Amino acid sequence: MLARAGVRLRGWFGEAARVKGQSVAAIRQSGSASARGTSQFLRRHYLLVIGGLVLVSVPPLLALFSGGTALGGFEESTREMDTQVAGLLEGENLVPPAPLPPMLFATVEVEQERPMIVSASRDWSLMNPAYTQRLLQAFKIMKERHGYDMAILEGYRSPERQNKLAAMGSSVTNAAAFQSWHQYGLAADCAFVRNGKIVISEKDPWAMRGYELYGEVAESLGLTWGGRWKMMDFGHTELRLPGVMKRR
Known part of the structure; x- marks a missing residue:
């Protein structure tokens, strides 16, 4: 009985290892496909990507270097006179x-x-x-x-x-x-x-x-x-x- 139980356990572990191996392979294959797709998109639309990065990065950079720290409505007036x-x-x-x-x-x-x-x-x-x-x-x-x-x-x-x-x-x-x-x-x-x-x-x-x-x-x-x-x-x-x- 113990021998038969050992055979069944080895069979279960073997099947689990096989399924796991297939899952890992599928994930690797999917990751490789995604990387290839991303690389192809970047090569084809690099100008669009660069433009998007510029639009996203410029506002925070302007805020960073402008030196402003006060919230609107609380700062002293800096309005220029005529x-x-x-x-x-x-x-x-x-x-x-x-x-x-x-x-x-x-x-x-x-x-x-x-x-x-x-x-x-x-x-x-x-x-x-x-x-x-x-x-x-x-x-x-x-x-x-x-x-x-x-x-x-x-x-x-x-x-x-x-x-x-x-x-x-x-x-x-x-x-x-x-x-x-x-x-x-x-x-x-x-x-x-x-x-x-x-x-x-x-x-x-x-x-x-x-x-x-x-x-x-x-x-x-x-x-x-x-x-x-x-x-x-x-x-x-x-x-x-x-x-x-x-x-x-």
Whole structure:
């Protein structure tokens, strides 16, 4: 019985070895065929392959050697100013306009658009002079080129006020204290004056056209315009100076 069992085991092992040998041979044959096919494809389409390698390798190489490390939306502004406008800024020191009557900011329409705007600061002297001159130049261009009178709704904003506005929800602001350029005097919210009234609403076609023009003018002065943000703020501009706001 043991002898017969040994014969059967040897038969099984022999059959397994034969099948394994056939499988290895088939794999080798398939690998050789694949290698030959690949080699033939490369010889026939070498130009296409080279072009594909160039397309794949160029973008990462450009990113590597460009030296950029900041994510979009968090870096300081590197927007170039219009050369003609830059010359105006160097040669002209504009003076802030006379303050508007406080009652203009206390209307129901204004309060609906901008909560707590009555208590906001519109003191030009609390803002950074570099930003102030650009903003005043924007006001001047909007008036002389496009016929829009502009008014500042809020300039410098204290950290305490920023936190109060943030507590009102994302519809007002997503920025807490020291996360907004307002705390550094480098941002302002502005609107238009028409027939002695403050016009803020984006539903007003005249005002919406004004915001579009204001964005173009502001960007030509090297400012960042809130109208390009995901949470659009058409009346907001800011000057992102390097080393001012420390990210947390």
